[in-house]
Amino acid sequence: MAEGTPLDINAELLKFRDQIDAIDQDILRLLNQRAALAQSIGHVKAKTDAPVMRPEREAQVIDKLVKANQGPLNAAHLQVLFKEIMSACRSLEREVNVAFLGPLGTYSEQAVWSFFGHCVKAEPVDTIEEAFRQLQAGHVDFAVVPVENSTEGSVARTLDALVDSQASICGEVQLPIHHQLLTRSGTLEGITSICAHPQALAQCRQWLAQHAPNITQTTMSSNGAAAKLASEDPTVAAIAGQAARERYQLQAVQEHIQDDASNTTRFLVLGQQHTGPSGFDKTSIVASVPNRPGAVYAMLEPFNAQNVSMTRLESRPARTGQWEYLFFIDLQGHQNDPPMAQALSQLRNTASFLKVLGSYPAAQRPGN
Incomplete structure (x- = not known):
């Protein structure tokens, strides 16, 4: 069959482009309807000083869309698109301020955009401790800090600050580290x-x-x-990464030069609000137990008894000079879930120290 002439091809393309233009007008109208509803929600929240951002609600919105999706867009496409839509609508309620470990162009900044979208005010700080201080002083709504890397291990300064701070973990970002030259x-x-x-x-x-x-x-x-x-x-x-490439208008000699293709850094999103259940959550705690035989087993037994899955366990010196250790534990589920609540209640009876660092939507979600 002979190929169409340029005139025939242009006519065919014009037909599809006209359809896209019409759909874009519908999308624009619906986006503005959504934005107007977001503004109305903002007015209601203002009456009770409710948080402008609810991480669990935004996770539920995306989960629902992913479940209903029939393609050709995939889950990753939907997550990027609706993160930005929600970010823009949220900014009409009130600007969200986020501190992150600077300077500009770091993976920490990239983690901010990944979690919040681009319609927030991102403020770089010099140290992890300063990010915590900015949050506790009320200068920002949230802080984003690295907590562990798949090849380098945990970030000790973040773990230490979590013990001393009143900040609560509201979310997490698992960011693939794609180094570029x-x-x-x-x-x-x-x-x-x-x-x-x-x-x-x-x-x-x-x-x-x-x-x-x-x-x-x-x-x-x-x-x-x-x-x-x-x-x-x-x-x-x-x-550096893509954020630095864009910010400083550099060109890539080569992308993906990291030796480990699966290199990933996990970031925590910290706030001063309680995050409700999203349907697929993590709970992070830090605990200490008396230095006696079987103490660590006794610390973990309530989670086994309640069938609560543990996804991370790490010990760190308690900085008391007494050779005592703190155990940082990540658990699958929300602290309000009955099995988790029962396990934590049992642990409080045996632990010499227990602090729930927060329950929050897990970054890796079913269907994503």
Whole structure:
């Protein structure tokens, strides 16, 4: 069969484009209807000073859409689209302020956009402790901090701050770490130094040894700082992520240069509000038990008895100088769920210290 002429093809394309234009007008009308309802909700919330963002509600909205979806858009497409729609509508109620571990262009900033969408005010801070302080002082609504990396392990400063702080975990982000080698030109021509955070250099060791063995490696305080330097100095390349690439208008010499393709960092979203059940949640606790035989077994037994699944267990010195340890535990379920509530009640009778750090929607959800 002979191929259509350019005129025939253009006519066919025009027909589809006209249909898309009509659908876009319908989408615009419906989006504004949704936005108007969000404004009305904001007026109701203002009467009781209710939180402008409910992480469990937003998780439920996306879960429902994913379940009803028949394609061709997949779950990841829906999550990106509706995160931004909800972010825009939420901003009409009130601007949400979020502190994150800076500087600009880091994976922490990328985690903010992933969780909240782009219609928030993201404020970089210098340290994890400062993010907690900004939240506790009421200067921001939420804070986003890293808590563990799949190759480097837990972030001790975050764990320590969680014990001392009154902040509650409201959500989590599991962000794949896709390191890119970035320069102003998009090539290594004229590059004399590759800059990055020490962890990023370590995570790209094999690729650098094979593709850039003769270029000096320079450690920086963060990948964001390295990207900023690369944007100013044509002799510098930076290892950083997509957020830094976009913010500093750099070009990729090569994407995905990390040695471990599954490298992932988990971030916590902290707030000062209780997050209700979403239908698929995690609960994080920290506990300590007396130093005697069988104490750790006794600490974990209530969860086994109530059939509560444990997804993470890590010990850390309690900083008392007495060789005491704190146990950080992630559990599947919400603290309000009857089995979880019963297990926590039993644990309070045996633990020398117990703090529920928060219940929150799990990042990895059924169907996503």
